[in-house]
Amino acid sequence: MFEYVAFNPFNSSPEALANELTKKSAEGWEVVNIVTTFDGRYCAFLRRPVSGTTQQAPQSVGSSAAQPAPSSAAPAAWYADPSGRFELRYWDGKEWTEHVARGGQQFTDPPVA
Secondary structure (H helix, E strand, O other): OEEEEEEOOOOOOHHHHHHHHHHHHHOOOEEEEEEEOOOOOEEEEEEEEOOOOOOOOOOOOOOOOOOOOOOOOOOOEEEEOOOOOOOEEEEOOOOEEEEEEEOOEEEEOOOOO
16 A cells, blocks of 8 residues: 655756655655646655555555545545546545546546545
8 A cells, every 4th residue: 555645846946856856765755757737846746655554545546446535544645546537536634635646647526426
C-alpha cells in the first residue's frame, strides 16, 4: 500500500525542485511523475510505502470495484481512485473530492457516491 502526495514548491526552478526532491527521497518518497502546472510551476507526484498503519486507503489503482474510503484518521492526501476511473483521487481528510489525476495530469471528476 502506498501513500501519495502532490508536491509543488513555490520556487519553480528545475534546480530547486531537484534539490527538494532529493530531500524527499531521503524521507522515503519516490517520484511518480512531474508535470507543469497551469501557472508555469512544477508539481511532482510522490509516493512511499505505508507500513505499520491501520488506515484503509484504497490498495489497487485502476480497479473497477469500489474501494472503501480511508478511515477518518487518514490524512488528506492523494490515494488510488476508488472508482477506478483515474489513478489518483484526493481525499480531503473527510471525503473524496472531485480532484483526480492520471499519468501526472490533473482533472476534475465528481466522486461516485
